Amino acid sequence: LKNEHLPLYHITNPPYLYLGYIRKHKETQEYLKLFEGKNEGYQDLYQIAMINDLRNNIENLIYIIPSNFLFGASVSNKFRLDLLKYYNINKMFIFETKIFEYTGTNICIGFFKKKPIPKSEIIEFSGIKIRKKDKIVEKSYILKPEFNYRAGSGSERIPKEHIEMCSKILNIPIIVGGGVSNKDDARCLVEAGADVVVMGTFLENNLLRDNGTSLKGIIEEIKNAGKTQKKNYLIK
Template sequence: MDTIDTNIKIHKTLNNKRRIYGEHLTPIEIFKEFILPEIKDKLHRYIWVDLFAGKGNLILPILEYIPEEERVDFFKNHIFLFDIQKELVEQAIQNAIKYGIPEEVAKENIQQRDTIKGYPRFLLNLELPVYHITNPPYLYIGYIVKHRETQKYLEYFKGENEKYQDLYQLALINDLRHGIEKMIYIIPSNFLFGFSVSNRIRTDFLKYYTIRKAIIFEKEIFEHTGTNVIICFFERKEVPKYEVFSFEGIKIGKDIQKRKYTLDPKNHYRAGNDFEEFISTYRADKPLKVKYYLTVEEVEKNKGDLEIEVIDANAYNGKEYKRIKIYVNEKLYRKIKSNILFVRTLDTGSPDGRAGLYKIREVFGVDGILVTKAKYRTHPIHLFIEPEISTEEQVILMDYFNLILEYFREKTDSEFMTTYKYSSSEYTRKYLGLLQVKGLIQTFPWLNLRDEEREHLKDLIRKKNVDELISFIKKKNGRERLEL
């Protein structure tokens, strides 16, 4: 029993440290497979540095490719590792010893240091240029604020750093400020694909750096986190400037794909921007208004004698949602009955369970979806449309929405959506944001159309003629209509 208790305590301690430090130690295999091929011909040209080294797995394996008789001198002149945690520094020293480095030599170049607060500037005065390879800590400021054990990091985000959102972003901006020319970073994929969380760091950082190559993982590579990561190969520009640039991305999931990504400063250098450009550029002149959630508060304010059966979005037993009956007045009764759609923001993993709009009665056998506790964006969400449109028109909207959504998922490999969870599903499960749902609904030009145009739109949707449908929307909603 004592052994079990001890193991539980150790496990909890390790989990707590991962949360406190934002650490996710990198497997050596990741270095050997994806990073080493890019640097193996340059080993003597640079000082190899990791400012968030952990056990040293991103740098020390270089020593395997240095002859044993040359390793000590190479280590002295070419390798410097730092970490904030004393235990990890000690482990990195022991790992260096395994490569034949004497302990006293290893201790010289493997040091405990908080490199976000105190950048090791002496590296910049050495004879060779620094090449920084790192997997920095990931700790979002929203998490830091909410947890007492991490609030000490709030001081990092003061002054010139106050606009950034994550510890990894501070690592990037520190390298920028110190003029590092080449870096390889393993960082959350929201650096490339995120919105508000990453707009500032991309705009600031990519004025000075280009991405030569990126490896995008849609499978788990760290043992204790599902954080989606990329390996970015950064090179400093000769002249800082905002400019469009392209790079090759290798996406690794259930298969391996090569894709070309073009980043544009007008979109904060965000990758996979086709969907957002469509919904922002081609918003209808008279868009439908969208509201989410049927709440207990609304039901309480509209009590009456009319019975409606709903599911409780907060009561799921693993197989189905709990059904309950509510009694409301005529106004709310009509509102619920006349809005027949719900939003599934989260892929289930099955082909017929992808994110999109669906009929409430067809899926759940009831008329409404009630939120009895907290609102969760990943639950099924009752959708309310204004002005009121008929149930037939809502079905047209549903088919339109799902057709366009699947078009962009195919075109962009769903990169405008957030990867939710690694699993054995037929496809990588994704999350569709509620702002994205609203944006796509508001491209539906129903209120702008004449009768004959509505018939044409219905025909395009029925035939699933997506290319012509997109063209039709662009002409009705976008710049092209000015040329008609």
Template sequence: MSTMLDIQNISFINQKVDRYRLFGQHFTSEDVFNEFILPEIKDKLYNYKFVDLFGGEGNLILPILKNIPEDKRIEYFRKHIFLFDIQSEIVEKAIKKAEDYGIPKEIASENIKCLDTLKNYPEYLLNDDLPVYHITNPPYLYIGYIKKHKETQKYLQYFQGDNKGYQDLYQIALINDLNHKIQKMIYVIPANFIFSSSGANKIRDMFFKVYKINKAIIFEKKIFENTGINVGIFFFERKDKISIHDVVFEGLKISDTNIKKRTYILTPKNHYRAGNEFEDFVEKHRAKNPLSVKFYLTHDEVQSNKGNKSIVVVDANDFSKTRYAKKEIKVNEQLYNKIKSNILYVRTIDTGSLDKRAGLYIIQEDFQADGIIVSKPYRTHPIQIFLNPILPIHMQYLLKDYFNLILEYLREITDSEFMTTYKYSDSIYTRKYLGLSQVKKIIETFPWSILNQRMENVFYKLVKEKDINKVLKILKENL
């Protein structure tokens, strides 16, 4: 596929927030079909049944009829087009759209049906020689969200039995197709299907034993009105036999400013996660005596270590307007020394500005406090880090600069693909989330134990000058 795709005129149907929250659906514009899907299937229109099990108003398969002569459309529709949706009012809209293509209502109603296909797979579609080609934009709703909201808890039923452990509704759709041995699928789903860590490990481990990706289109731009979720169009094909091998494919990344072509290599060792250059780097450069890292100063720890030593902290669970609440607490000498001796915190999320990307920062400089306390830990809050052994203060400054240099280097060589896309905004780059396990692994590459006075001065100078090549050379020489 050409990297010169014209994406300037793609428009997307606005979404209602309540529909997303209740059903997890995003109705894909017909323009996506015309721009990205039709070129893939236009020479195969008579070779398959084209099915959308989560069809919405039919934008992903009904436009096929434009490519069929009008006097042949009814016959073609009966044999080749099948559409389902869980919502009866949406099914009626899809039937009306089929009528606009010249399909009589009574015939359209035979192949466009109201059905909960996550629960009841229409197996009758598999009963003849014409194979199914599943083209769909399934519901995507994270199980964590489903559990927290009463109106969505009914969807927990989909995660029972053999589906236990999957993390999103779209993953149930994928595994249903796998179990029914569908040969070809085109899915519009969250791009974090290949980029996230624990949230998609199980589905990737299961799915990529059986399927390969022929190509993918990743949108690093906001294309849905009500959500910052970035999506990809994935072109799947079933393998000839089950195998545990690398999944290699070409992908296009489309942002507001450019289109990039990349070759992706998903390895079984890393649960088929994209951006495995990160894992290769931290594994290869892990220090001989790595620092031990712990996260969070918890309210429980403070309560267990009360004393008469005063210290100023900010409360990560108490944010109002533009700042975190600041408070003075009294602790014993042991906890006082622990807090005062660990001056760094991790910002796990890009702010959108160049000077406050994800990375390590100094608590005192940003909050005018000594520590960051939490009653309920959240990965997206500023998080104080505690090192063992405790480093001298000047060495912690060096660690901060080193960490941020290495992080930016890894972001550059991977296009930040080892990080999870967080949220879209008007910022000049796509905001990303850095996992705490990734923070730990980068810190573990810091060669603190070899930095004697002479070596420390050399290393400090190279880090300050951001001479990444010479920094990497020192790391390699001291493995």
């Protein structure tokens, strides 16, 4: 493939073995050495596999990995921050049912593409959830570095298309919460038709950090965006 100047893809189902399990079981403790040195801080063998692809400059990855890659907290925070500085997620298939007999966790299939320039930035991608009885649900994900790129952490802004649809068919105030971390997020929600913007997660993470400066900026953005929508927003 290199000789033909074709893009390299690494498509794999790597071993999953959580560091906590390795430490507790004598038969797996030989793998502890893999988590030393440059791999210190990672929590699973699959994380080391993906980081090695990064170190070897592989541009395209298709990985079958535990879904805690997306939803895990301490088990995945460091790994996501390290990996997603260099890779975008193009698509993700998330299985909410058991796939492998000997794997005690649900899995996902992720499609990753190397960024032209490393950057800690917001990552947006489409996800397809496969539930029981082959029910399929499509969902848009927005992962933010300030939330360790964790899905379902309050960091995901509701897609504006959903708000627009609700505002057209419902004759009631549209209350939207979650995922507001900057002025652009706030303006997007207001312009899509939100009547009330809830900002609990933002307040928890930022209010004391800058004495409310960023919050004031977002409030002004909401007011200005409201004027273009002919709405008068009250701040409570």
